[in-house]
Amino acid sequence: METPRTGPTGEVVDAARHRALGTASRARILELVRAADSGLTIAEVGERTGLHPSTARDHLDRLVDARLLVRARASGGQPERPAWRYRVITEETPAPAPYRALAAALLDHLSRRGRGDVRAEAARVGHDWGRHLAAATPPGGKPVDTLLAVLRGLGFNPALHPTADGGTEIHLSTCPFLELVARNPDAICGLHVGVLRGALEHAGAPPSDAVLEPFGAPTACVVRLSLPPGPPSDAPGGETTTN
Structure with missing residues (x-):
């Protein structure tokens, strides 16, 4: 089990989030998603960064695993499955x-x-x-x-x-x-x-x-x-x- 570490003022450092932002590409992707009102798809991230779609997907999923982003499909009421759309996690109110x-x-x-x-x-x-x-x-x-x-x-x-x-x-x-x-x-x-x-x-x-x-x-x-x-x-x- 990894021992929690603290920062200069004593707060606990979230190691998973720290690692997720350990590359310039993921930090840039997070900035882009934050700036997009309705989030971004893998293809849109690839277009804006020049990354191959599979590379963009890997970076996005690392940010999801670190709870910096969340992803969902916009169904539109149709049976087919559209692309994943990624959005920044905002403050949540837990259900009962x-x-x-x-x-x-x-x-x-x-x-x-x-x-x-x-x-x-x-x-x-x-x-x-x-x-x-x-x-x-x-x-x-x-x-x-x-x-x-x-x-x-x-x-x-x-x-x-x-x-x-x-x-x-x-x-x-x-x-x-x-x-x-x-x-x-x-x-x-x-x-x-x-x-x-x-x-x-x-x-x-x-x-x-x-x-x-x-x-x-x-x-x-x-x-x-x-x-x-x-x-x-x-x-x-x-x-x-x-x-």
């Missing part, structure tokens, strides 16, 4: 311990199985979980209200953003499962999609209405809905803004 334990157990289960579509299996589990969480919210609310209550309970800090076409975006400015996203982004993002759709289904809305876009906004992941948001007073605790 039982929820984190449940998500961690799911990851362990899926990793042991080693077969099938991890994202789809996680989404199925999340769907049931979302229905269960929605059933515990106050009855009689609109579907968007129910979904906001579930997201607030999980620690996502959701904020409503009505769209010009009458739909709704919900910006998730914190990810309470960020440490698990670093371990298996497909599984955790799939779990979140399932929770969204399960909660909507319980509230009487079409579950396929919800699309989760990781890094869809400069400082948030974005849930896109065709449902109207309703007036601000209908969603206590969820700030409503306009685009």
Whole structure:
């Protein structure tokens, strides 16, 4: 076991992060990702640095392992898998311990199985979980209200953003499962999609209405809905803004 070291003022030095930034290339990549509002793909990093894509991927994954970056796929609601997009880790608000334990157990289960579509299996589990969480919210609310209550309970800090076409975006400015996203982004993002759709289904809305876009906004992941948001007073605790 490596003994923690301290810096000049006595703070503990994070050796993994120190090693991750031990090359000029990785330090430069981290600067580039920090400057990109919506993060960068491997191809974009390669274009900006001149590095071969496989080299850029190795550097990016080292920064993920050091918890300096997080990666996710922007599904856009489509079955195909787009490129990984990397973004700087921001301060996180942990989910309640039982929820984190449940998500961690799911990851362990899926990793042991080693077969099938991890994202789809996680989404199925999340769907049931979302229905269960929605059933515990106050009855009689609109579907968007129910979904906001579930997201607030999980620690996502959701904020409503009505769209010009009458739909709704919900910006998730914190990810309470960020440490698990670093371990298996497909599984955790799939779990979140399932929770969204399960909660909507319980509230009487079409579950396929919800699309989760990781890094869809400069400082948030974005849930896109065709449902109207309703007036601000209908969603206590969820700030409503306009685009």
